[in-house]
Amino acid sequence: MTADYFAFFGLQPALALDLKDLEKRFLDLSRRYHPDLNARKPAAEREAALEASAILNDAYRTLREPIARAMYLLKREGFDIGEQTTKDVPPELLEEVFELNMALEELKDGDTDALPQIAAARERFLASRNEVDGEIGAKFAEWDAQHSRDTLSAIRGLLNRRKYISNLIEKTNVPD
């Protein structure tokens, strides 16, 4: 069964959500669909409530997280959010990625001198991700105001970039 997560919470599709309000709606609906409160209802209603509470949990998990929420909305708007096919590698990061790989290779060969370099790269990637998160936040507000497809395309590109940077951060997670 497919349910529209935004409609499920009684919300208009939006990217910048008030999380306090979302949580309140979640708690209200949780109560409404709770098995204990539906125990004395007819079987069909009990089943419907159970199904609704499963959707509720999925919907809340998705809408609560900005990245998951954006992916959901992109899919809902007909964007292909599967594998990255376009070249969204941040060009200014390439050099850095190359150096990082060199350092990781040295480390694999037992050269621990590379560790500070890897730690420094990690810091820079974390900063880059913060920057991308800021840009994503701005685009969220832009889409909420205008509902433009161009904005969604830009968000998709930013999400790819963020994924790429996250993979790099993962790579730099080496034990001291």
Added chain:
Amino acid sequence: MAYSEKVLDHYNNPRNVGSLDKKSANVGTGMVGAPECGDVMKLQIQVNEENGIIEDAKFKTFGCGSAIASSSLATEWLKGKTVDEALAIRNTDIVNELSLPPVKIHCSVLAEDAIKAAISDYRAKQTTKTAAEQTVA
């Protein structure tokens, strides 16, 4: 999926691994990456400024066997070619030579992009150099 014999040969004995002085005016550096696999490829050419012939080529690639083989083969082909001839190298030539399967075609595209990037870096440097010389004169 099995690698072709030629891919394995380049993977096990990569040609021309290393780097050239990227600050040198007759060295062009191309750095490209693929988001799908996180591959990153650096390819450099050293050009004889008198006759425009690529005298040396080096690469360093972090990626799968096909990406390494594609860039290794590219450096072999580049040596002895003029810059213009080098621009004519197509990724399909690499695909054919290495018998790359469809899922690995992007590796050859990466190598072609790296060649183009190295050449455009070299040309940009030459233009700057010429401009500087004219200013001095």
